[in-house]
Amino acid sequence: xxxVTQAQTEISVVEKEDVTLDCVYETRDTTYxxxxxxxxxxxxxxxxxxxxxxxxxxxxSGRYSWNFQKSTSSFxxxxxxxxxxxxxxxxxxxxxxxxxxxxxxxxxxxGTRLKVLA
Amino acid sequence: SQTIHQWPATLVQxxxxxxxxxxxxxxxxxxxxxxxxxxxxxxxxxxxxxxGIDQISSEVPQNLSASRPQDRQFILSxxxxxxxDSGFYLCAWSGWGPDGYTFGSGTRLTVV
Numbered sequence: 001x002x003x004v005t006q007a008q009t010e011i012s013v014v015e016k017e018d019v020t021l022d023c024v025y026e027t028r029d030t031t032y033x034x035x036x037x038x039x040x041x042x043x044x045x046x047x048x049x050x051x052x053x054x055x056x057x058x059x060x061s062g063r064y065s066w067n068f069q070k071s072t073s074s075f076x077x078x079x080x081x082x083x084x085x086x087x088x089x090x091x092x093x094x095x096x097x098x099x100x101x102x103x104x105x106x107x108x109x110x111g112t113r114l115k116v117l118a
Numbered sequence: 119s120q121t122i123h124q125w126p127a128t129l130v131q132x133x134x135x136x137x138x139x140x141x142x143x144x145x146x147x148x149x150x151x152x153x154x155x156x157x158x159x160x161x162x163x164x165x166x167x168x169x170g171i172d173q174i175s176s177e178v179p180q181n182l183s184a185s186r187p188q189d190r191q192f193i194l195s196x197x198x199x200x201x202x203d204s205g206f207y208l209c210a211w212s213g214w215g216p217d218g219y220t221f222g223s224g225t226r227l228t229v230v
Contacts, residue, residue, distance in 0.1 A: 035218045042223075043206060043224040045208065050218055052216070098169070101169050103212070104212065105167055106219060110161035
């Protein structure tokens with residue numbers, strides 16, 4: 001069965017520090033998709049990125065970057081020069097095919113709470 | 119553009135009372151719909167999903183039920199709430215491809 005592990009329950013950093021959030025996944029699917037979502041204090045989950053299993057290129061978007069390593073089943077997320085507005089819970093998620101439908105559900109890790117202190 | 123509406127935003131209910139949370143999607147047809155629960159300090163647990171009208175699949179046995187009476191409407195219900203039903207409930211929709219979810223704004227349920 002698919003599984004996502006986010007071992008870091010909570011991380012605190014001082015503003016402008018870099019921080020990496022770890023995500024390790026398990027799946028037997030040969031094709032799969034990985035995601036990161038941000039949950040600010042308001043509660044609504046916001047999509048950040050999707051990565052498919054065939055694309056191991058790292059991606060950078062502003063201060064955000066993602067490191068996908070298939071060999072270690074990891075999809076880590078780094079925030080460079082963190083800001084107070086980055087404070088949130090971050091979830092990593094993995095796709096799983098729904099039986100008899102060909103569509104998907106997504107398995108979430110338990111989340112990492114990031115606190116950026118001014 | 120597609121939007122998802124979920125209400126109410128907060129709810130305080132006594133133990134043993136019924137529950138009805140509603141979620142509707144606009145701007146798309148035949149979406150896949152999902153109910154998740156997030157207990158305090160915990161991750162997201164998938165409760166139900168639906169790939170079509172009146173097609174409901176349950177992921178975990180529990181005190182809750184779900185219904186999809188219309189294509190873009192998904193309802194989470196309970197006949198008698200338990201204290202353990204407290205949590206943050208999120209509705210989400212997705213298309214048929216692996217594009218991830220769009221989440222509603224959530225309902226914070228406190229059972230007292």
